[in-house]
Amino acid sequence: MIDTDELAKRNAEFADGGSFGNLKLLPSGGLTVIGCVDPRVDPSDVLGLELGEAAVIRNVGGRVTPATLRTLEMLSKVVQARTGGPRPGAVHYVVLHHSDCGITDLAAFPELLADYFDVPAGDLDAKAVTEPAAAVRVDVGILKQKLPAGAFVSGLVYDVATGLIDIVVAPARVET
Incomplete structure (x- = not known):
């Protein structure tokens, strides 16, 4: 155990x-x-990011949940408070899922997952919990509906066995 x-x-x-x-x-x-x-x-390690290059939001499965969307909204308000407007320059949002993810084990607990995604248990199939590439496409689709026009969104799946990423959704600009 790592202590204080x-x-x-x-x-x-x-x-x-x-x-x-x-x-x-x-x-x-x-x-x-x-x-x-x-x-x-x-x-930061998987994508070779340096300290200060990216904001990172982490949750179970790396999913775009209602809580994730609330976090993004809060971050946009911080930016507005600091800059007086939207974040300057090009903005890129990346959804990063991975192979051998523990969220797949939660498929046996549909009520828990339904609460996590804030959907009825009968709608969980649309969340593609057991398939990382499909889940990336689902989450990128949600972001494209919620983010401001002009932002870029992409989706990746990291293979924990090889250390490589697969670009599932190439960067695309959010349209109005």
Whole structure:
């Protein structure tokens, strides 16, 4: 188990590096990644992101749920408060799912999943919980309906066995 003493030691090493000193609140890469909480799939490592390049939202399965949409709305309000308007420059949202995801085990608990997605249990098939590529397409479709025009959205599936990503949905601009 990693205890707080170890965390404090690691933090001191991080702080000594000073690489965080000039970071801004808004991601320098104009990127927001929605990914899974699985410790094998840290989006920063998997996608080679540097500190400050992306905002990362993680939840079970990396899914676009009502809670995810509320988080995105809150983030847009933070941006408005800081900049006086929408996020400047190109904005890219990436849905990152992965193989061997634990959410597939939750298919045996339809009531739990229905609550997670805020849908009736009978509508769970439309969420493609057991198929990562299909789930990416579902979630990208939801984002395209909810995000402002001009944002880019794409979808990836990470293979935990090979370490490679598959581009399931190429980046596309959200239309009005």
